[in-house]
Amino acid sequence: DIQMTQSPSALSASVGDRVTITCRASHLISNWLAWYQQKPGEAPKLLIYQASTLQSGVPSRFSGSGSGTEFTLTINGLQPDDFATYYCQQYNSYSVTFGHGTKVQVK
Amino acid sequence: QVQLQESGPGLVKPSETLSLTCVVSGYSMRRGDYWGWIRQPPGKGLEWVGSIYYSGTTYYRPSLESRLTMSLDTSKNQFSLNLNSVTAADTAAYYCARGIKDGGPYYFDYWGQGILVTVSS
Numbered sequence: 001d002i003q004m005t006q007s008p009s010a011l012s013a014s015v016g017d018r019v020t021i022t023c024r025a026s027h028l029i030s031n032w033l034a035w036y037q038q039k040p041g042e043a044p045k046l047l048i049y050q051a052s053t054l055q056s057g058v059p060s061r062f063s064g065s066g067s068g069t070e071f072t073l074t075i076n077g078l079q080p081d082d083f084a085t086y087y088c089q090q091y092n093s094y095s096v097t098f099g100h101g102t103k104v105q106v107k
Numbered sequence: 108q109v110q111l112q113e114s115g116p117g118l119v120k121p122s123e124t125l126s127l128t129c130v131v132s133g134y135s136m137r138r139g140d141y142w143g144w145i146r147q148p149p150g151k152g153l154e155w156v157g158s159i160y161y162s163g164t165t166y167y168r169p170s171l172e173s174r175l176t177m178s179l180d181t182s183k184n185q186f187s188l189n190l191n192s193v194t195a196a197d198t199a200a201y202y203c204a205r206g207i208k209d210g211g212p213y214y215f216d217y218w219g220q221g222i223l224v225t226v227s228s
Contacts, residue, residue, distance in 0.1 A: 029211075030211070032211030036153075043220055044202070044215075045218075046215065046216050049209065049214045050210075087152065089155075089214060091211045091212045094212045095166060095168065096155050096213070098145075098154065099152075101152045101153070
C-alpha cells in the first residue's frame with residue numbers, strides 16, 4: 001500500500017492568513033493526488049485533483065502543487081468558511097489511500 | 108446533478124453482516140466510472156473501503172478483503188456493500204462516492220451524505 005503522510009496534523013490560523021499543508025507519499029505517485037475539505041457532520045468535498053487542477057466551483061484562493069512524492073495545498077487569504085479538516089488522497093493505484101488529515105482551526 | 112444516497116441499518120450486532128446500499132440519481136451508472144465506499148470512524152480520518160467499476164470489477168482494501176463483498180445493479184442504478192463478521196472496529200460513518208478516472212485510477216467527485224453504522228450488541 002502507498003502511505004500518505006500529512007503535516008501538520010493541526011494548525012491555528014487567522015482570517016486572511018496564507019496556509020500551507022503538506023502531503024508526502026511513500027512511493028512515487030506522479031501527479032495522481034486529490035485534496036478534499038471536510039466540515040463536521042458533512043461529507044468530504046473535492047477541491048483539487050491531478051495535484052493542481054481546481055475542481056469546478058472551488059474558489060481560486062485554493063491551489064495545489066507538487067509531483068512525485070511531495071505535494072502541497074495552499075490557501076491564500078483564509079476565509080471563515082475555510083476552517084475545516086483537509087485530506088489528501090493518492091490514486092496512483094486502484095487501492096487508493098487517504099492522508100490522516102489536517103485540521104485548520106481558529107487562532 | 109449527480110446525487111448519491113446511502114441506506115441501511117444504523118445498528119448491527121457483532122459477528123453479523125453490515126449491508127449498505129447506495130442509490131445514484133441524476134447520472135446513469137451504465138456510462139462508466141468507479142463507485143466507492145469510504146468510511147470514517149468517529150473522530151478519525153477517512154479510510155477507503157473498496158470500489159467497483161461499472162463493469163463489475165472490484166477493488167478492496169487489503170485488510171478487509173476477506174470480509175468484504177461489493178456489487179452493483181445498473182438497472183436500479185445502485186451499488187451495495189456487504190461486510191461480514193463485524194466488530195466494534197467497523198463502527199463508522201460510511202460514505203458512498205463516484206470515482207472519476209482521469210489517467211490515474213480515480214478520485215471521488217460526488218459523495219453521499221453518509222450513514223453512521225454502529226456495531227454493538
